[in-house]
Amino acid sequence: MxxxxxxxxxxxxxxxxxxxxxxxxxxxxxxxxxxxxxxxxxxxxxxxxxxxxxxxxxxxxxxxxxxxxxxxxxxxxxxxxxxxxxxxxxxxxxxxxxxxxxxxxxxxxxxxxxxxxxxxGPVQRLLLRYAQALITQISQTAVCNRHHTIEQQLCRWLLLTLDRLNSEELIMTQELIASMLGVRREGITEAAGKLQQAGIIRYRRGHITVLDRAGLTAHVCECYDVVKKEFERLFRDVQKY
Structure with missing residues (x-):
């Protein structure tokens, strides 16, 4: 309850x-x-x-x-x-x-x-700014899925998910991640295997634990930073109006 x-x-x-x-x-x-x-x-x-x-x-x-x-x-x-x-x-x-x-x-x-x-008033301005940030996320996701490797896409997805949680552990199967990214499960298995071998994550039975967030950041493409900075900019600037 x-x-x-x-x-x-x-x-x-x-x-x-x-x-x-x-x-x-x-x-x-x-x-x-x-x-x-x-x-x-x-x-x-x-x-x-x-x-x-x-x-x-x-x-x-x-x-x-x-x-x-x-x-x-x-x-x-x-x-x-x-x-x-x-x-x-x-x-x-x-x-x-x-x-x-x-x-x-x-x-x-x-x-x-x-x-x-x-x-x-302030509610309308804030919601419109959030809509702009969400559109940025959607646009950047499309670019990332087209131009970056599955490993980079996985790192972006993991980092964005971690930002929304108070934990370094995700309960998530490889099948579900593959569905989210629109790729084959084998591609996720290979990408996750590389990250695990590098000591960045640990994966077991639907649980992903991030061991080295800095390492994850080093492997990610610029798309993660673009989305993160846009959300921070829009929320920071809303108080000016």
Missing amino acids: LSPLSHQPNQNHLLAALPVAEFERLKPHLELVHLPLGDVLCESGGRLSHVYFPTSAIISLHYILENGASSEIAGVGNEGMLGISLFMGGDTTPSWATVQTGGDSYRMKAAIMMQEFNSG
Whole structure:
């Protein structure tokens, strides 16, 4: 059972970036929920009844092709929210939203979120900046998947996941990672094997432990840094307006 005493909405960085007055106004509308691994929060073409602000859960935004193959286009963790389609004018999206890492999240009714957005002010500015950062992540993921090696893609994915967790251990099978990156499982096995031989990670039965984060950073492509710096820049600058 969830204990609100050990959870606070400002554990989500997007909510924490709000000015105090706006945060306190939204706080009564935020409901703490647990998101189990594999839970589908939104299907392609579906409408969200709530927006989600993860604290320890990670949500995967991915596209499923007609032949059943899928690939992740972005992830949402404690840095952001699920539900930008509501205020970007599209209402629905062609992607799916599935819980990649089980954990906790705050949610708010979509109607309340839209009311806040349409009133303008700090909430609207912050959400638009987050949307820009998320678009950067989606764009950089497409570039990375096209131009960089599977090992570099795996390092990028691992680092982005670690940034959203308070642990150096991930519960994740190679099959699921392969599905996220849209590559063959054999490619992930080979890439993970190289990282394990280098003493950077340890992999056993669906558990990945990062032993050397600096080593992981040394192997990653520039895509990780581009996404990380864009999120930091947009959250830092929001207080200026």
